Amino acid sequence: MSDLLDGFYPYRTSSHTFTTIEDVGRDRAEVLAEVAAMADREDAMGRAGLVSGSLYSGDHEHYAYLAQVFALYAHANILQRDMSPSATKFEAEIVAMALDLLHGDPAAGACGVVTSGGSESLVTALFTYREQAVRERGVAVPNVVMPVTAHVALDKGAHWMGIEVRHAPLADDFRVDVAAMADLIDDQTICLVGSAGNYPHGLIDPIVELAALALDHGIGMHVDGCLGGFLLPWAEQLGYDLPRWDFRVPGVTSISADTHKYGYALKGTSTLLYSSPELRHNQYFTYPDWPGGLYLSPGLAGSRSGGLVASTWAALVTTGADAYRSAAAEIFATAAVIRAGVEATPGLEVIGDPTFLIAFKAAAQGPDGGDPVDIYLVNDALKEAGWRLNSLQLPPALHFCVTRPNTAPGLADRFVADLGRAVRYAADNRGTPAASGAMYGFGGTPQGNETINGLMVAVLDAMHAVAPTD
Numbered sequence: 001m002s003d004l005l006d007g008f009y010p011y012r013t014s015s016h017t018f019t020t021i022e023d024v025g026r027d028r029a030e031v032l033a034e035v036a037a038m039a040d041r042e043d044a045m046g047r048a049g050l051v052s053g054s055l056y057s058g059d060h061e062h063y064a065y066l067a068q069v070f071a072l073y074a075h076a077n078i079l080q081r082d083m084s085p086s087a088t089k090f091e092a093e094i095v096a097m098a099l100d101l102l103h104g105d106p107a108a109g110a111c112g113v114v115t116s117g118g119s120e121s122l123v124t125a126l127f128t129y130r131e132q133a134v135r136e137r138g139v140a141v142p143n144v145v146m147p148v149t150a151h152v153a154l155d156k157g158a159h160w161m162g163i164e165v166r167h168a169p170l171a172d173d174f175r176v177d178v179a180a181m182a183d184l185i186d187d188q189t190i191c192l193v194g195s196a197g198n199y200p201h202g203l204i205d206p207i208v209e210l211a212a213l214a215l216d217h218g219i220g221m222h223v224d225g226c227l228g229g230f231l232l233p234w235a236e237q238l239g240y241d242l243p244r245w246d247f248r249v250p251g252v253t254s255i256s257a258d259t260h261k262y263g264y265a266l267k268g269t270s271t272l273l274y275s276s277p278e279l280r281h282n283q284y285f286t287y288p289d290w291p292g293g294l295y296l297s298p299g300l301a302g303s304r305s306g307g308l309v310a311s312t313w314a315a316l317v318t319t320g321a322d323a324y325r326s327a328a329a330e331i332f333a334t335a336a337v338i339r340a341g342v343e344a345t346p347g348l349e350v351i352g353d354p355t356f357l358i359a360f361k362a363a364a365q366g367p368d369g370g371d372p373v374d375i376y377l378v379n380d381a382l383k384e385a386g387w388r389l390n391s392l393q394l395p396p397a398l399h400f401c402v403t404r405p406n407t408a409p410g411l412a413d414r415f416v417a418d419l420g421r422a423v424r425y426a427a428d429n430r431g432t433p434a435a436s437g438a439m440y441g442f443g444g445t446p447q448g449n450e451t452i453n454g455l456m457v458a459v460l461d462a463m464h465a466v467a468p469t470d
């Protein structure tokens, strides 16, 4: 436990620990310097372009500018729209721009909301479809049918709302098996979900087929474009041959697309877009009988900072389509180098047919023709070389989600060279337990899952420790 705490809370020993609000406040400049030092240290890996996903723009002038815009409204609570009419402008225009990008037609009723991030968008979408199913079809035991690769925030939301999740397996191309999705649907299914692209492998599910299935059953289809929503459309405009997945596809009734990922906004916003206002009404909550007054709320949040909607709007309008397209071109080109590098590395195998997020696993044979390498040992060696990839499981794999910081000249080639060395390290150290991703090995059996759940609870406790008072 102490090791875990040291890992998540190193500052408990290296800086002054506050456990009470002291009578006299600290010097502002001193506090700013302390926070700046922590931020600078923690940003180093991302600045160097060695991190998969997570940091999407990497342009610190852009961040500083957005922070200036944020500061103008940081204190404003946009719940009070009489005081913050600009928030209505910012949100309306963020939604309009997102709909335009994803071919939603406001004249036909397409609309949306701004949320705090991808997870809130997904959980809200589930809520919307559950409400719709209960109101319109009297569904009593709701279930949602989605690929195993759909984002786990949906599982979390379903858990919170008592919705059964029916996971469909993948086909040989690692996209969801449409026939398996069809088999899981019944009269209690509230909606189908597909991703563009999904978090584990970055692949776009067969949305055209899934949406047709949804139409056949008279249910909605949510596309999780949290990751790809602000990237894939620009790539399509550049001529990349991508399958259709947005509102042009008949049967797609909602899309989540995160502004705080490839929209290059500050962290804390996403869009949830609907094909009709009637569908959006399901997420509204109105309560006329509260002693506190008439309560009307579009979603989960109560008070919200005006800074986030203002700075997200500013990110979209100052970046502009040309810069989004050229960033997408660089990201796709960098990902192609990484994909080719993985394909050329004996002992590894690319998962599916990816474009911007390259997932790979151990091939059936190691680089020396022997047993497959342990992909988590590969990750250990990559970590040693400074890279931060994401570990996957079922099957064990790694992914590199390419973002702007990774597109710096030479970085992709450096990665490929480091990857070759990492695979040789894994081959030379077969049988050694890997330090990274080792927890995944426990999963898949009831006993293993119990152990790993216990470990995960301990990790959460360590991340949310109360500062020590001694």
Ligand SMILES: Cc1ncc(COP(=O)(O)O)c(C=O)c1O
Pocket (backbone or CB within 6 Å): 117, 118, 119, 120, 122, 151, 153, 195, 197, 198, 199, 224, 225, 226, 227, 228, 258, 270
């Ligand atoms: C496909 C996909 N959906 C949803 C999410 C969740 O987004 P957030 O972390 O903003 O809650 C992610 C995050 O990476 C994602 O990749």
